[in-house]
Amino acid sequence: MTEVLVVGGGPAGMAAALAARRHGARVVLLEAGDDIGGQYWRHLPGGRADPGERLWHHGWDRFLAMRDELLGDDGCEVVTGAHVWSVERRDGAPPLVHVFVGEPDGQGREPRTLDPAALVLATGAYERTLPFPGWDLPGVFTAGAAQALAKGERVAVGRRVLVAGAGPFLLPVVAGLLRIGAEVAGVIEAAGPAQLAGGWAPRPWQLIAARRKAGELAGYARQLAAHRIPYRTGAAVVAAHGTDRVEAVTVARLTRDWTPVPGTGRRIEADAVCVSHGFVPRTELALAAGCAVGVDGAVTVDERQRTSVPGVLTAGELTGIGGVDLALAEGEIAGSVASGGVPAPGAVRERAVFRKFAARLAAAHGIRPGWRAWVDDDTVVCRCEDVTAGALRRAAELTGSRGLRSLKLTTRAGLGLCQGRTCGRTVESMLTGSNEPGLLDPGRTAHRPIAIPVRLGELAASTRTSNREDVP
Amino acid sequence: MTGIHIEVDGERIAGLAGQSIAGLLLADGRVAWRRTRTGRPRGVFCGIGACFDCLVTVNGLRDVRACQRRAVDGDKVDLQEDDRD
Numbered sequence: 001m002t003e004v005l006v007v008g009g010g011p012a013g014m015a016a017a018l019a020a021r022r023h024g025a026r027v028v029l030l031e032a033g034d035d036i037g038g039q040y041w042r043h044l045p046g047g048r049a050d051p052g053e054r055l056w057h058h059g060w061d062r063f064l065a066m067r068d069e070l071l072g073d074d075g076c077e078v079v080t081g082a083h084v085w086s087v088e089r090r091d092g093a094p095p096l097v098h099v100f101v102g103e104p105d106g107q108g109r110e111p112r113t114l115d116p117a118a119l120v121l122a123t124g125a126y127e128r129t130l131p132f133p134g135w136d137l138p139g140v141f142t143a144g145a146a147q148a149l150a151k152g153e154r155v156a157v158g159r160r161v162l163v164a165g166a167g168p169f170l171l172p173v174v175a176g177l178l179r180i181g182a183e184v185a186g187v188i189e190a191a192g193p194a195q196l197a198g199g200w201a202p203r204p205w206q207l208i209a210a211r212r213k214a215g216e217l218a219g220y221a222r223q224l225a226a227h228r229i230p231y232r233t234g235a236a237v238v239a240a241h242g243t244d245r246v247e248a249v250t251v252a253r254l255t256r257d258w259t260p261v262p263g264t265g266r267r268i269e270a271d272a273v274c275v276s277h278g279f280v281p282r283t284e285l286a287l288a289a290g291c292a293v294g295v296d297g298a299v300t301v302d303e304r305q306r307t308s309v310p311g312v313l314t315a316g317e318l319t320g321i322g323g324v325d326l327a328l329a330e331g332e333i334a335g336s337v338a339s340g341g342v343p344a345p346g347a348v349r350e351r352a353v354f355r356k357f358a359a360r361l362a363a364a365h366g367i368r369p370g371w372r373a374w375v376d377d378d379t380v381v382c383r384c385e386d387v388t389a390g391a392l393r394r395a396a397e398l399t400g401s402r403g404l405r406s407l408k409l410t411t412r413a414g415l416g417l418c419q420g421r422t423c424g425r426t427v428e429s430m431l432t433g434s435n436e437p438g439l440l441d442p443g444r445t446a447h448r449p450i451a452i453p454v455r456l457g458e459l460a461a462s463t464r465t466s467n468r469e470d471v472p
Numbered sequence: 473m474t475g476i477h478i479e480v481d482g483e484r485i486a487g488l489a490g491q492s493i494a495g496l497l498l499a500d501g502r503v504a505w506r507r508t509r510t511g512r513p514r515g516v517f518c519g520i521g522a523c524f525d526c527l528v529t530v531n532g533l534r535d536v537r538a539c540q541r542r543a544v545d546g547d548k549v550d551l552q553e554d555d556r557d
Contacts, residue, residue: 032540047490048489048490105533105540136512137513138503138504138515139503139515140517141519142517142518142519145518147519149516152492153490153499155499244504383514384508385508385509386510418522418523422522
């Protein structure tokens with residue numbers, strides 16, 4: 001009997017754990033939050049349950065059924081508050097996984113080390129927000145922050161909110177804001193009509209199988225119309241204004257490559273702006289395990305979700321941004337394969353359908369290089385260490401360096417507490433642009449051997465206990 | 473829904489059980505509660521624990537992500553400034 005460790009309790013991790021159980025493996029599922037469901041099914045905590053919770057979600061009944069099955073199963077240990085801080089490679093076996101169990105950023109948490117026969121990483125993604133002048137003013141949020149606070153706490157990030165960036169994810173964010181009573185000043189999509197058509201229009205028959213997605217999007221479009229919310233394509237927030245917090249933004253028209261068109265700037269008043277230009281796979285654990293990663297920053301997998309490291313599989317947004325249906329299918333496949341089984345044909349089919357959908361998403365809304373023109377020299381790029389675009393550009397020119405590591409050390413960009421999660425990709429593309437023929441070590445900003453900040457006291461305590469456990 | 477109180481830099485603030493410290497501060501009308509090393513104000517940015525903008529000191533322990541930590545009745549929260557150069 002194979003024993004499977006799943007890291008991440010979102011849709012992909014839940015599906016993987018359930019599939020592994022169906023194939024007879026004992027399973028441990030690690031989740032950093034205090035309930036499973038991930039960002040997609042983020043919800044009010046148990047003590048504050050909302051009878052109308054279902055209205056906030058797609059597939060809520062499916063989530064409840066999956067959660068009930070996992071929590072009611074003696075063969076599956078669901079560990080919440082599980083903060084994986086290190087993945088230790090070994091020869092001839094999947095890596096050891098080191099965890100602190102307890103409060104986020106707490107102390108005196110319980111150290112555990114898990115020794116799995118197969119490891120499924122389903123750590124998801126976080127947002128990529130391109131910098132613009134004033135983007136570090138309080139009141140500028142990622143779109144996901146607005147959604148997390150609305151879905152998880154029923155808190156609105158502002159009274160009059162502008163939603164901007166790229167991709168269909170902006171639309172459910174609008175829905176969440178409206179549901180908690182915020183006014184939405186508009187939705188600004190960077191992709192113009194040509195880019196959108198290039199992604200969505202060709203080979204429409206391929207989309208038939210993914211038509212429930214189209215239904216969801218049509219619902220959001222009706223909502224925008226009912227609330228008379230302006231939806232503008234081929235435009236971007238190119239500056240946020242205010243002293244201690246955002247008071248207004250400038251929105252400008254973009255060319256096809258996302259360069260702002262001079263003279264098209266228009267000021268819009270808002271007390272909050274939510275900006276998302278896409279997502280970055282959360283790869284630190286996969287990289288620490290030694291998994292190969294593609295140029296898009298996603299973990300490379302075969303059709304059975306196996307990575308380049310034997311015994312390590314990945315599923316969901318970590319393997320490429322594709323949404324919940326793809327995450328569920330990949331999780332099902334990964335869990336089956338990790339436990340020595342054969343994946344269900346239905347999951348294999350869904351994976352193929354929604355991988356095509358993901359490719360269209362990338363074509364229709366993918367970041368184009370002109371955005372660098374709206375980043376002036378005073379724009380903060382690294383929010384942790386307050387490193388400006390000007391400082392980065394000067395360091396690259398003065399040192400003539402193409403080594404990302406040395407540029408990080410010179411400027412401190414990416415050396416702060418977030419370990420380059422927020423600025424890493426931006427720093428890489430800004431330096432690539434000014435510094436042909438490209439960086440010596442692309443992707444370097446995603447390497448984080450210690451996955452989360454750990455207090456020294458806990459580290460010392462964890463080395464005193466040798467409590468390596470087989471899974472379970 | 474259970475009401476709770478936390479103390480923020482000595483001031484008593486009301487919230488709801490289950491709210492994160494960040495959610496509670498935002499609901500109280502605050503948007504910034506940290507200063508970076510050059511003195512720039514920071515509050516919530518990513519809301520999911522990735523950006524570390526929203527750090528606070530909770531019951532004497534520094535560098536706690538306010539968006540990830542649930543507020544507990546009686547918590548003492550102090551606002552943080554990063555070390556200046």
